[in-house]
Amino acid sequence: MKQQYIVDINPSTGKIIKKIKCTSKSGVHEAVLKARKALPYWCNLSLKERSKMLANAAKEFKKEKENIGRIITDEMGKLYRSAVGEVHAVKYGIMKTIEMAKDALPVEKYREDGLITEVLRAPIGVCAVITPWNFPVSMPETLLSPALIAGNTVVFKPSENVPLTGKALYNIFNKHLPEGVINLVQGADEVGNELIHSDVDMIAFVGSQKVGKIIMNAASDKLKRIVLELGGKDPMIVLDDANLEKAANFAVNGALRNTGQVCVSVERIYVHEKIAGEFIDMVNEGVKKFTYGDGYDENAMMGPMVSKEQRKIVVDQINDAVRNGANLITGGKIPANEVGFYMQPTLLTNLSHKHKIMNIETFGPVVCIQIVKNDEEAIKLANDTPYGLGATVWTGNKKRGREIAGKIEAGMIGINQGIGSVSGTPWVGIKQSGFGFIGSVEGIRQFTVPRKISYKTNHVKKSK
Ligand code: ADP
Numbered sequence: 267m268k269q270q271y272i273v274d275i276n277p278s279t280g281k282i283i284k285k286i287k288c289t290s291k292s293g294v295h296e297a298v299l300k301a302r303k304a305l306p307y308w309c310n311l312s313l314k315e316r317s318k319m320l321a322n323a324a325k326e327f328k329k330e331k332e333n334i335g336r337i338i339t340d341e342m343g344k345l346y347r348s349a350v351g352e353v354h355a356v357k358y359g360i361m362k363t364i365e366m367a368k369d370a371l372p373v374e375k376y377r378e379d380g381l382i383t384e385v386l387r388a389p390i391g392v393c394a395v396i397t398p399w400n401f402p403v404s405m406p407e408t409l410l411s412p413a414l415i416a417g418n419t420v421v422f423k424p425s426e427n428v429p430l431t432g433k434a435l436y437n438i439f440n441k442h443l444p445e446g447v448i449n450l451v452q453g454a455d456e457v458g459n460e461l462i463h464s465d466v467d468m469i470a471f472v473g474s475q476k477v478g479k480i481i482m483n484a485a486s487d488k489l490k491r492i493v494l495e496l497g498g499k500d501p502m503i504v505l506d507d508a509n510l511e512k513a514a515n516f517a518v519n520g521a522l523r524n525t526g527q528v529c530v531s532v533e534r535i536y537v538h539e540k541i542a543g544e545f546i547d548m549v550n551e552g553v554k555k556f557t558y559g560d561g562y563d564e565n566a567m568m569g570p571m572v573s574k575e576q577r578k579i580v581v582d583q584i585n586d587a588v589r590n591g592a593n594l595i596t597g598g599k600i601p602a603n604e605v606g607f608y609m610q611p612t613l614l615t616n617l618s619h620k621h622k623i624m625n626i627e628t629f630g631p632v633v634c635i636q637i638v639k640n641d642e643e644a645i646k647l648a649n650d651t652p653y654g655l656g657a658t659v660w661t662g663n664k665k666r667g668r669e670i671a672g673k674i675e676a677g678m679i680g681i682n683q684g685i686g687s688v689s690g691t692p693w694v695g696i697k698q699s700g701f702g703f704i705g706s707v708e709g710i711r712q713f714t715v716p717r718k719i720s721y722k723t724n725h726v727k728k729s730k
Contacts, residue, residue: 370707413470413713420448423453469481469492501535505644653695
């Protein structure tokens with residue numbers, strides 16, 4: 267491998283936390299081999315036995331939430347309170363998966379004319395789990411728990427931006443699982459690339475569309491199964507009868523929380539021309555009040571961006587929009603005299619789909635507003651994207667909201683709220699946002715393959 271070390275940088279200070287050795291090529295293949303050796307033992311345990319071990323890991327996440335929370339804040343800049351909340355949620359994620367597995371995994375028996383067919387949910391085998399940095403414990407958990415509960419063994423590669431968080435997550439699972447059931451490899455694209463071309467049977471991935479497409483190609487060599495969650499360009503439609511205070515509040519928080527580094531961030535807002543002026547003023551007030559600072563600063567509403575490179579992508583998109591006629595109302599700059607990778611909360615208006623920022627994922631603290639004439643134009647623009655992850659509609663009319671929601675091409679749509687949904691329902695993207703589900707009974711079953719065993723009721727005759 268060309269890259270020998272990950273240089274782990276604290277985005278609040280720009281200082282190096284640690285240099286972490288990347289897994290070598292042979293190390294990647296050894297990890298896969300270890301996972302394969304552990305497979306027969308792990309998949310032959312009962313669901314109850316696997317559940318017990320995973321439940322023990324869940325308890326430990328609760329105990330360790332402050333320690334891991336600190337690692338997250340140091341490595342990726344997230345507010346400490348959010349980081350602790352995220353680790354705490356991992357406990358619930360694992361326990362929910364254990365509960366849903368009771369519906370997802372039991373053998374189903376079908377009977378017809380004296381014939382019995384058993385449908386078994388067999389694990390797929392060795393699963394590579396490759397994840398991003400923005401939710402560095404909850405994102406991996408949503409793939410690791412269902413993969414493991416279904417009887418697969420795992421090789422886990424966290425993002426190169428959060429190697430110590432990845433290691434902490436691995437340590438807890440590994441402590442409670444048999445040797446070789448979960449394995450850790452560290453590194454960036456080269457290590458990821460080695461892993462997706464290795465002897466794994468499945469690849470579960472959350473990250474960019476670009477890498478998702480590389481993975482889909484790589485998977486064809488052995489017809490590896492894949493689960494891909496590939497981000498979004500979520501639209502928010504604000505109609506002329508919406509509660510503007512609530513909508514503006516959601517727009518600001520939805521676009522800026524976690525410094526905009528969320529796959530279901532509000533990336534594009536389409537507001538009806540009748541109320542656009544008032545709405546923009548309200549959003550602007552919110553953006554101006556959105557404080558930023560070190561993740562441990564209790565008054566900060568967002569931390570720095572994860573890296574200099576990620577910030578450059580955002581600044582380039584803003585500059586491109588302004589060069590092409592967008593109005594920069596607030597922010598848009600890298601704060602002067604600051605160490606770390608901070609970025610001002612930003613509001614851009616007078617946008618259209620000729621601007622790059624309305625077409626490609628931004629993943630930064632920017633609120634982007636385009637004015638529309640009517641519902642049809644809003645729907646047309648909302649759907650004018652290869653992505654289809656989340657979307658929201660804001661209106662005072664239930665019927666109008668439900669009708670528009672039905673016409674939006676997205677996996678998860680909220681009416682007068684975010685995409686938050688009933689627990690146990692799938693997290694899902696359509697179009698080029700993804701392939702497969704996260705969470706839910708279906709989400710667990712996608713880590714299995716149905717196998718059938720059939721026999722006649724009287725297939726074994728007693729010998730006389
Ligand atoms: P992000 O920048 O949001 O983390 P990426 O898609 O670049 O999104 O990265 C997500 C994960 O995919 C990371 O763990 C990264 O190291 C990994 N990755 C990047 N390139 C490749 C690749 N060619 N093959 C496999 N994994 C990769």
